[in-house]
Amino acid sequence: MPDINNFPKHVQFLKGEIETALQKIPLDHSPNYLYNPLKYVLNGKGKRLRPILVHLAGQAFETDPQDLMKAGVAVELLHNFTLVHDDIMDGDNVRHGQPTVHKKWDNSTAILTGDGIFVLAQLMLTGLPPLVQQRFNEVTMSVCEGQGMDKEFENDSSVSMGHYLIMIGKKTGALLGLCAELGALIRDESQETAHHLFEYGLNLGLAFQIQDDLLEIFGNESSMGKSLGSDIRAGKQTALSILAREKNPDQWDNFIKENRTISKYQSYFKSNGIKSDTEKVIQHYIEKAQEGLSVIPEEKRSNLNQFTTMILNRTY
Amino acid sequence: MPDINNFPKHVQFLKGEIETALQKIPLDHSPNYLYNPLKYVLNGKGKRLRPILVHLAGQAFETDPQDLMKAGVAVELLHNFTLVHDDIMDGDNVRHGQPTVHKKWDNSTAILTGDGIFVLAQLMLTGLPPLVQQRFNEVTMSVCEGQGMDKEFENDSSVSMGHYLIMIGKKTGALLGLCAELGALIRDESQETAHHLFEYGLNLGLAFQIQDDLLEIFGNESSMGKSLGSDIRAGKQTALSILAREKNPDQWDNFIKENRTISKYQSYFKSNGIKSDTEKVIQHYIEKAQEGLSVIPEEKRSNLNQFTTMILNRTY
Secondary structure, eight states: OOOTTSHHHHHHHHHHHHHHHHHTSOOOOSOHHHHHHHHHHHTSOOOOHHHHHHHHHHHTTTOOHHHHHHHHHHHHHHHHHHHHHHHHHHTOOEETTEEOHHHHSOHHHHHHHHHHHHHHHHHHTTTSOHHHHHHHHHHHHHHHHHHHHHHHHTTOTTOOHHHHHHHHIIIIIHHHHHHHHHHHHHTTOOHHHHHHHHHHHHHHHHHHHHHHHHHHHHSOHHHHTSOTTHHHHTTOOOHHHHHHHHHOHHHHHHHHHSOOOHHHHHHHHHHTTHHHHHHHHHHHHHHHHHHHGGGSOGGGOHHHHHHHHHHHHOOO | OOOTTSHHHHHHHHHHHHHHHHHTSOOOOSOHHHHHHHHHHHTSOOOOHHHHHHHHHHHTTTOOHHHHHHHHHHHHHHHHHHHHHHHHHHTOOEETTEEOHHHHSOHHHHHHHHHHHHHHHHHHTTTSOHHHHHHHHHHHHHHHHHHHHHHHHTTOTTOOHHHHHHHHIIIIIHHHHHHHHHHHHHTTOOHHHHHHHHHHHHHHHHHHHHHHHHHHHHSOHHHHTSOTTHHHHTTOOOHHHHHHHHHOHHHHHHHHTSOOOHHHHHHHHHHTTHHHHHHHHHHHHHHHHHHHGGGSOGGGOHHHHHHHHHHHHOOO
């Protein structure tokens, strides 16, 4: 095990261990109808940010690494379950640079595959404290609620930034919140400690999702693994489209009436100050996230601070 | 609480209590996109046979009724989750006499609704012993595998009765097996006891499913809540079509080449002895089911024996 104080090496080490744990899930079963797409999803190129966060936050409480791995893999499976089902609902055809399950196979296969991944997640939790299972499923319900809001918001031009923050808080936010609190829950730390860690992950998740919206316009197409501007063109709410609408509704409505190239979007958001407004919102939530870390002694906070920076600095 | 020894009254009492417990699940939340179809499904007219079995089997071990109710409601939710997703995959438009979720709303709504129901099931298990959660999810994985086999079998004329029994054993069989063993698992009875009870439910489930196939041809359309012969016409495997094919492949292939009325199917299955063959298979699994009950003292076996008879005697 490399030096826990060398952050980049430590994260690489954790990612490797997580990949190994994912590979160990026994999937050489029949029927192929279920297990072939299951293997396909779990062999996909995820960044494994969520289980890495589970480990980094749990290490601050000296939580048993094997328990952290179970919890981390469960969260990664939960995340993949939601991706497979969301991709059907949103009609997304590419994920991590490869065809989505419903595109490569069909909707029925993708529904069943998502279900199977979620059951594997539940089985991963076997042996962990009851509170872990409870919070895991409460957060999953929150993610379902967020997805319901997301669907309601499609092509609804009355959605405010406030609504949007609730929605992404229930999805990306709650899931990262869960990651951050799992180690404390396993160690039976106080409710207050767990809650602060959840707040850290929640705010980090808000910053992360809004940055995702920014990268969807200003990022690098091949690293993103999908075409730029696809969400905004499909009428999905993003932080940028909402901020643009709130700032100058008529100008924005006029702009989106026509089919625009991605560079037109980029210059609109730059010249109207939407890009810098969005960056300010991201910075705001990063700072709020850092407040949540106050429950961790300062000398143990370094890796989580570096994780926060790592997420802030991604350019793809 | 009525006399536990008056079986029909006791079952009516349990059904009422189960409906009350289902109504108590808090669903007055937003977004409507998720919670409206959730309420729609849980207000549907299910027979609640699975939670009734959980109670009847658990009562033989004097398991805490509140724990049995949690476990029973969890199983009923699991059952409904699989129905909502299976109905999308199978393109079924009517369930319990009302439009299915994907028909009344759309596929995306039905995917999310099924997911939400399954999360509610997991939350119901909060506080029950870890082994209950483990078995619950192992059986759910089995149900997913069974559904995968079911999809693979569609329009595959090489499927034997043996294949078919494995598939329905993984679906209906394993779920009823779980119902039967839950009370023993909660009371931490021996593995052997739990296993025998699972076998009881498994074999009962096989009998139940094969009888369902029989009723799909010979039942009462309005009580069934769907049109007769729809599965067999859609190329789904049923016990009757497999037995008919195995008995006389050429004659059967010739028969199904044309679009036949339900009464033509009925006379084919009667005159070729398929109806009576099917009835014999059902009787075989009922008898195997009864063997599983040997782990329960004879004086406590009465309600489960009557439950078995009740399932055998349904005519709708």
